[in-house]
Amino acid sequence: MNPSLEVGSVVVTPENIFSFLAEKQMIAPLAKEIILDGAIEGIECTAEETAMAEQQFFMQMQLNPKEPEKLQVWLEKNYLTREQLQNRILRGIKLEKYKEKTWGTELQNYYLKRKQQLDKVVYSLIRTRNAGEAQELYFRACEGEKEFAELARQHSQGAEAETGGLIGPVELTVPHPEIARRLMTSQPGQILPPCRIGEWIVILRLEKYMTAQLDQNMRRRLLDELFNTWLNETIQTKVKFNFEIPQ
Known part of the structure; x- marks a missing residue:
């Protein structure tokens, strides 16, 4: 049985999902998520980072991990497995670590290049x-x-x-x-x-x-600039669509 999503009289199937994604302008956001998944695939989190991220998430969602029945209900309501939830919880930390790993060493030069505009x-x-x-x-x-x-x-x-x-x-x-x-x-x-x-x-x-200073807030901002430039260029150059638009 092929998976489908029914919303009232509308049924989304594997055959028409691309049309829906295109119509709702969700292809680019989906491509972005896939690119980010690939970028952070090899990034690891420490036990302390994992524990802190989980605590923040469960507090925000008003969930108690010690109540597995309620957590399972929440997972089913959001169509997630426990593994997928764990990936979402750690995603933000992994992205920040990826930015630092990828552009941290060139940040000083980028800052000096941008400094006059940042003053x-x-x-x-x-x-x-x-x-x-x-x-x-x-x-x-x-x-x-x-x-x-x-x-x-x-x-x-x-x-x-x-x-x-x-x-x-x-x-x-x-x-x-x-x-x-x-x-x-x-x-x-x-x-x-x-x-x-x-x-x-x-x-x-x-x-x-x-005069601008390369403090922690400025580091975060410049890392985000470099990251977003890379992400936009990657979307433009590596995302290919094989879809025939109906006439």
Whole structure:
């Protein structure tokens, strides 16, 4: 007897399952899972890691492994065997270990390559569409006639007016590239002359430059970047579909 899934009047069988997967856009997620299964196949977990992962899982699911009858009911409800459940419980740990094993040694170089984009800035901005007004506001700010924040609240024509022109902290990839370039070469407190950015003329002041650090959170983020790049490239190059789309 061939396996099937009945949902109301809809019956999913081995013959039509590919059509369902394609229609529901589930082929790529399935391919991703298969690729990850292959990647972590040789990764081992220690007894301590296994025990901790199981404890977290059972607490999250509100299950007690010492109550095998209830656990079996849960497994049947979710169409899982005990072995499949164990694989799911350890999957997250194995993925993290795979990332570290695969890209950990190149992380320092990748960090240095990305560092300038990861640095953060806090800056103030006044923008207007009027070049003459921008020049006047620049001179008033430089001469200290009014505080930069007050000028921004009164004259800036963007949402930053509500914060006295203050923006950030944000990574240097967030502002317009020209704004980022100017901020990178300025000193805190320095008011930069008006420059045109698209339809706007902007006046900038760097408030604070925050250098990125390769701490634990940054390591995790960069490992995820390298991992996701690899995963997307693998899906693009190694996943092949042999399926004739009905006309």
